[in-house]
Amino acid sequence: MGNKQTIFTDEQLDAYxxxxxxxxxxxxxxxxxxxxLAPHIVPMDYTNEPDCKVPLALIVxxxxxxxxxxxxxxxESFSEDGLGNLSFNEFVDMFSVLSEMAPRELKAIYAFKxxxxxxxxxxxxxxxxxxxxxxxxxxxxxxxxxxxxDKAIEEADLDGDNKxxxxxxxxxxxxxxxxxx
Amino acid sequence: MAGEIQSQGSxxxxxxxxDQQSLRLRRVSSxxxxxxxxxxxxxxxxxxxxKDEEDNSGPRRELRTVPLPMALKRAVRQVQQMxxxxxxxxxxxxxxxRRFMHKLKDDGREILSFFTLWSRPLQMIGxxxxxxVQSYFLFLRFLVVLNFVSFLLIAGFVxxxxxxxxxxxxxxxxSTGPEKCTNYDPNPQGLVVFYTYFLDILSGMGFMEYSYLFxxxxxxxxxxNSNFSYSIPLAYLFTTVFYFLFCLICIIARMGTAARVxxxxxxxxxxxxxxxxxxxxxxxxxxxxxTKLKQKNIHYRLQVDLEEQRIKKQAAALTPNQRIVLLCLxxxxxxxxxxxxxxxxxxxxxxxNFSQQRSGEGGILGLVFEYLPSIVITTGNFVVPxxxxxxxxxxxxxxxxxxxxxxxxxxxLRLVSLGVLLFTLWRxxxxxxxxxSGDCELCQYNYKVYPCWETRVGQEMYKLTLFDLLIxxxxxxxxxxxxxxxxxNWSNKLAQLVGRQEFGVPPNVLGLVYGQTVVWTGALFxxxxxxxxxxxxxxxxYCKKITLFYNCRPALKTxxxxxxxxxxxxxxxxxxxxxxxxxxxxxxxxxxxxxxGPFRFFPNMWSVVPASxxxxxxxxxxxxxxxxxxxxxxxLFVLSCVVMCYFIALASVxxxxxxxxxxxxxxxxxxxxxxxKQIAELGRQLQMTKHNTDVQD
Numbered sequence: 001m002g003n004k005q006t007i008f009t010d011e012q013l014d015a016y017x018x019x020x021x022x023x024x025x026x027x028x029x030x031x032x033x034x035x036x037l038a039p040h041i042v043p044m045d046y047t048n049e050p051d052c053k054v055p056l057a058l059i060v061x062x063x064x065x066x067x068x069x070x071x072x073x074x075x076e077s078f079s080e081d082g083l084g085n086l087s088f089n090e091f092v093d094m095f096s097v098l099s100e101m102a103p104r105e106l107k108a109i110y111a112f113k114x115x116x117x118x119x120x121x122x123x124x125x126x127x128x129x130x131x132x133x134x135x136x137x138x139x140x141x142x143x144x145x146x147x148x149x150d151k152a153i154e155e156a157d158l159d160g161d162n163k164x165x166x167x168x169x170x171x172x173x174x175x176x177x178x179x180x181x
Numbered sequence: 182m183a184g185e186i187q188s189q190g191s192x193x194x195x196x197x198x199x200d201q202q203s204l205r206l207r208r209v210s211s212x213x214x215x216x217x218x219x220x221x222x223x224x225x226x227x228x229x230x231x232k233d234e235e236d237n238s239g240p241r242r243e244l245r246t247v248p249l250p251m252a253l254k255r256a257v258r259q260v261q262q263m264x265x266x267x268x269x270x271x272x273x274x275x276x277x278x279r280r281f282m283h284k285l286k287d288d289g290r291e292i293l294s295f296f297t298l299w300s301r302p303l304q305m306i307g308x309x310x311x312x313x314v315q316s317y318f319l320f321l322r323f324l325v326v327l328n329f330v331s332f333l334l335i336a337g338f339v340x341x342x343x344x345x346x347x348x349x350x351x352x353x354x355x356s357t358g359p360e361k362c363t364n365y366d367p368n369p370q371g372l373v374v375f376y377t378y379f380l381d382i383l384s385g386m387g388f389m390e391y392s393y394l395f396x397x398x399x400x401x402x403x404x405x406n407s408n409f410s411y412s413i414p415l416a417y418l419f420t421t422v423f424y425f426l427f428c429l430i431c432i433i434a435r436m437g438t439a440a441r442v443x444x445x446x447x448x449x450x451x452x453x454x455x456x457x458x459x460x461x462x463x464x465x466x467x468x469x470x471x472t473k474l475k476q477k478n479i480h481y482r483l484q485v486d487l488e489e490q491r492i493k494k495q496a497a498a499l500t501p502n503q504r505i506v507l508l509c510l511x512x513x514x515x516x517x518x519x520x521x522x523x524x525x526x527x528x529x530x531x532x533x534n535f536s537q538q539r540s541g542e543g544g545i546l547g548l549v550f551e552y553l554p555s556i557v558i559t560t561g562n563f564v565v566p567x568x569x570x571x572x573x574x575x576x577x578x579x580x581x582x583x584x585x586x587x588x589x590x591x592x593x594l595r596l597v598s599l600g601v602l603l604f605t606l607w608r609x610x611x612x613x614x615x616x617x618s619g620d621c622e623l624c625q626y627n628y629k630v631y632p633c634w635e636t637r638v639g640q641e642m643y644k645l646t647l648f649d650l651l652i653x654x655x656x657x658x659x660x661x662x663x664x665x666x667x668x669x670n671w672s673n674k675l676a677q678l679v680g681r682q683e684f685g686v687p688p689n690v691l692g693l694v695y696g697q698t699v700v701w702t703g704a705l706f707x708x709x710x711x712x713x714x715x716x717x718x719x720x721x722x723y724c725k726k727i728t729l730f731y732n733c734r735p736a737l738k739t740x741x742x743x744x745x746x747x748x749x750x751x752x753x754x755x756x757x758x759x760x761x762x763x764x765x766x767x768x769x770x771x772x773x774x775x776x777x778g779p780f781r782f783f784p785n786m787w788s789v790v791p792a793s794x795x796x797x798x799x800x801x802x803x804x805x806x807x808x809x810x811x812x813x814x815x816x817l818f819v820l821s822c823v824v825m826c827y828f829i830a831l832a833s834v835x836x837x838x839x840x841x842x843x844x845x846x847x848x849x850x851x852x853x854x855x856x857x858k859q860i861a862e863l864g865r866q867l868q869m870t871k872h873n874t875d876v877q878d
Contacts (some may be wrong), residue, residue, distance in 0.1 A: 019254040020246055025290060080250060089251035096245070109248040144487065158846045161854065167846070 020096035056084030069134040123164035362624035365776030385640040397636040397777035439747040439759035535603040541632025555648035633777040698756030811870035
């Protein structure tokens with residue numbers, strides 16, 4: 001273990017430990033992965049908080065994200081500029097929320113943001129249609145997509161406004177124990 | 182509302198807004214749309230000393246779970262850190278202690294994860310194949326740990342004292358009994374050919390019969406010194422009973438966590454489509470081929486649900502005539518399936534009888550005869566479910582009902598076939614239940630064929646366990662690997678149609694439950710069986726992992742992982758029930774062998790307890806009498822009923838609460854819409870009156 005690493009100062013590591021669900025070793029390992037993505041952009045020495053961002057195209061090629069149909073939305077939800085370019089802070093934040101130690105409520109908040117394609121704080125029918133098409137790679141006919149979206153909204157919508165607010169989404173997710181996986 | 186949405190939308194397109202501005206904008210939007218996102222309380226948690234206990238439970242706990250961007254969280258943390266010296270001496274000591282405890286807990290968790298068995302392979306399996314397959318391996322790990330701990334229990338109380346007493350050479354308690362009944366000599370006579378050692382290991386006879394493995398080797402030593410007394414029969418009995426209770430408690434405890442999840446999620450029929458849309462992707466990491474399969478899987482599930490809807494509509498539209506025909510068909514098919522199962526049972530009965538008659542033959546043929554019951558059981562468990570699947574196609578139930586019916590049939594077949602084997606053995610041992618007739622008259626069991634019947638039953642269980650392991654390895658080597666090689670290298674249409682092996686979770690889990698039931702049944706007669714089973718399951722884990730990664734493709738039909746954990750434990754409980762019936766019967770009814778074992782001179786195994794009872798001190802005797810008397814048990818029973826009623830009432834109240842709150846949510850949404858309409862209406866009226874007054878002026 002030791003204090004031999006020179007990538008972060010001790011206060012930085014403590015701050016990261018407090019703000020995420022990772023241990024020191026895991027944070028250092030994450031930095032290694034971040035550096036691998038773009039060695040020419042990302043410096044090895046983070047003690048003076050350099051301001052560098054790895055572009056979206058490099059991040060979605062990570063093996064953990066490559067097969068995920070929502071990879072673009074995930075990275076965009078965690079980026080500040082909304083375009084998917086992540087600084088190391090946002091990178092660590094993303095993996096902290098996606099890790100298995102994050103509580104269900106936190107994951108639900110970010111899941112809602114990810115599924116909300118048009119960023120209007122509601123999951124309307126178009127959002128669901130886009131979700132479904134990405135999940136099944138457009139194998140369903142348009143009528144089937146329509147039917148499934150209607151039924152999904154009908155099941156989860158509690159206040160009757162034909163779209164899912166965060167409260168509806170969270171209520172539905174709380175009945176799904178598989179969500180955490 | 183619209184303004185905030187616009188400002189949120191605008192910052193996305195604004196490239197040259199610097200970090201601070203975009204951070205601020207994000208904070209503003211999250212504060213404004215407060216029905217959607219939680220708030221962060223900027224007031225210092227340390228200022229209020231009354232709420233010391235709650236809020237001081239780690240500011241780090243709060244920070245991690247807050248959905249703010251990372252830079253903001255670090256800023257908040259800095260602010261919180263700077264506020265610390267303001268707190269008074271007592272508060273800061275409490276805070277420091279709490280922080281220390283949290284750090285200790287985190288470090289402890291890290292160390293514990295180092296000791297958890299197989300955590301890394303399980304993670305890989307879950308990531309690559311999904312939660313359903315992972316639940317099988319989690320179940321397997323639970324059984325390994327259970328068996329190993331049981332073995333430690335048995336070793337500590339029965340095995341090690343036996344070894345010590347035997348090596349010290351304590352004398353046996355002797356008693357008189359009919360001469361013929363105490364005749365038992367399992368050691369092989371004369372010169373033994375070398376390969377018989379190998380056969381003996383496989384069949385549990387020969388040199389293995391008279392060893393610590395089986396019941397017959399243990400003596401009924403009862404040591405009673407002035408300061409130390411130990412009775413092997415009593416220890417044997419109590420260890421077995423406690424082993425059963427311990428397994429029951431472990432299973433129920435594990436079921437408790439799974440059941441809590443199942444109850445909290447309420448009815449499973451509601452929310453099917455939304456579940457599939459939001460929850461079905463399992464975010465694994467396997468390559469392109471697996472992704473296409475996942476997509477096909479989700480497609481398949483949606484189609485299945487749409488199909489179920491169509492079938493329900495069709496079923497509702499059937500004429501009464503067609504309904505009667507369908508009902509008759511289903512009843513008939515049910516009879517056919519039951520007929521198949523009963524045929525399998527009869528084959529097992531015949532095979533066991535034949536095997537017991539021809540036991541003692543040497544050579545490979547003798548080995549085959551020994552293993553005949555195991556072979557017939559395994560074949561039956563393989564063939565009958567296949568046929569039942571074909572029958573299910575004719576029955577035309579809805580897909581979910583078909584799965585449940587198939588599983589129930591398979592469970593019934595597995596457990597009752599073991600029951601049939603045991604029943605057949607019992608018939609032979611007790612001369613078909615009539616202990617006064619024929620061969621059983623002298624010793625109340627068939628002493629000619631079974632001089633030591635417990636060892637024989639233990640041997641049967643030993644053979645079942647061993648055969649199960651050998652069959653698994655044989656299937657792995659002879660079927661699954663060649664199948665993969667053929668499918669991968671031979672691009673024939675037939676090969677592509679058959680495809681790679683699919684890892685079916687239910688059949689594998691039933692195999693585990695069957696193996697564990699055999700071990701429970703045999704634990705009384707073969708004390709080292711839990712250890713053997715633990716080793717067998719460890720080998721099985723690695724074999725299944727290898728076959729999973731090399732030979733299998735992800736399944737087309739997935740298995741819900743959380744409700745299935747509960748289901749596995751329920752089936753395991755059935756197996757436990759069967760084994761405990763056998764144990765209770767052996768303890769209480771059948772006469773133990775007079776030629777071997779620790780209970781040789783008791784009329785039944787349980788009677789050692791009353792016999793030793795009177796050697797306890799007077800006080801303990803009175804205490805135990807009191808516990809058994811009515812003055813204690815009736816109030817205890819009444820109290821348990823009261824507690825149970827209380828919990829049932831509590832559960833129903835919570836359920837009603839949830840329903841009420843849900844209805845209230847709906848009403849509030851409608852209220853909101855109504856008020857919005859009112860506001861719009863009033864605004865319009867105001868506009869109109871203003872326009873009218875303008876026009877008038």
